[in-house]
Amino acid sequence: MADKSDSAPKPKTRGLGRGLSALMADVTPATPEAPKRPDTHLPIERIRPNPDQPRRHFDEAELKELADSVTRRGVIQPIIVRPDPTHPGDYQIVAGERRWRASQLARLHEMPVLIRDYSETDVLEIAIIENIQRANLNPVDEAAGYRALMDRFGHTQEQLATALGKSRPYIANLLRLLALPDDVQGYLTDGSLSAGHGRCLVGHPEASALAKRILQGGLSVRATEKLVKQGLSPKPRQPRPSAEKDADTRALEAELAAQLKMGVSITHKPGGEGGTLALHYRDLDQLDDxxxxLGG
Structure with a gap:
């Protein structure tokens, strides 16, 4: 195993502020068919985690699974490091801490690395990009990552779409989820509702109450669209008048029909004193009569 007194590999400087596409070229995962070529291999004890790494929790079962893969196949994709600004001679992880932790579990002595001379801003940007690329990321956290890249670093939706291999409408629709109430975002975060459900609720004044109705009924996205159009308080249908008329109404109809020599229909409004009187004429001559x- 190499000793700390050995001369450190010379970092490959790519320049600061290289832009999103250049950063993505380093962070994009490699494949077994086309692995990235490392700059060098470093002893594991000379590699330190980034203290500002936004990801604090690493699932033990997933790390064990990755460690088993590392034992069988080695580390396919080099991790990205930079010279540690607080420990001269050591290197700080920019991207790939899971692989570093798994390699320790697999008892590897050294790791393949890409050495970059990144600034603090570059490191933060890469941390966000790497977080977005996680396969199990929920839609709210993914949207928050896109928003952070836009607000902190001035990237546009078009630039994000090009660099991340997404469509612009995909990114725009995810960003809209951040306008939902906090409780609805919580349902999206824990997987109770999908991004499709969330898009239906964006901008609705009853979004929180509708979300609870969706959860209670286990509604699909299609059913959610109908519920959102209808709302929680649809106008009640007016009850149809009963076809069965009372004896007094029928008697009054008969009396008027005899006097006017016309068909007569009387309908009372439910719960009220008013109603409708309809006269049915046989022909125009009867209407003239x-x-x-009526004219006297």
Whole structure:
């Protein structure tokens, strides 16, 4: 194993502020068919984690699984490091801490690395990019990552789409989820609701109450779209008048029909005193007779 007194590999300087596409070229995962070529191999004890790493929790079961893979196949993708600003001669992890931890479990003595002369800003940007690339990332955290890249570093939706291999509408739709109430975002974060459900609720004044209704009913996205259009308080249907009329109404209809020599229909409004009187004429001559009678 190499000793700390050995001369350190010379960092490959790529320049600061290289832009999103250049950073993505380093962070994009390699494949077994096309692994990235490391700059060098470093002793594991000369590699330190980044104290500002936003990811604090590493699942033990997943690390064990990755360590088993490292034991069988080695580390396929080099991790990215930079000269440690606080420990001369050592290197700080920029991206790839999971692989470093798994390699320790696998009892490796050294690791393949890409050495970059990144600034603090570059390191923060890469940490966000690496977090976005996680396969199990929920839609709210993914959207927050895109928002951070736009707000902190001035990237546009088009630039993010190009660099990350996404469509611009995909990124725009995810960003809209950040406008949802906190409780609805919580349902998206824990997987109770999908991003499709969330998009239906964006901008709705009853989003929180609708989300609870969706969860209670286990509604699909299609059913959610209908619920959102209808709202929680649809206008009640007016009850249809009963086809069955009371004896007094039928008697009054018969009396008027005999006097007017026309068909007569009386309908009372439910719960009220008013109603509708309809006269049914047989032909225009009968209508003329009625108009003359009404005219005196």
């Amino acid at each position: 009625l108009l003359r009678a």
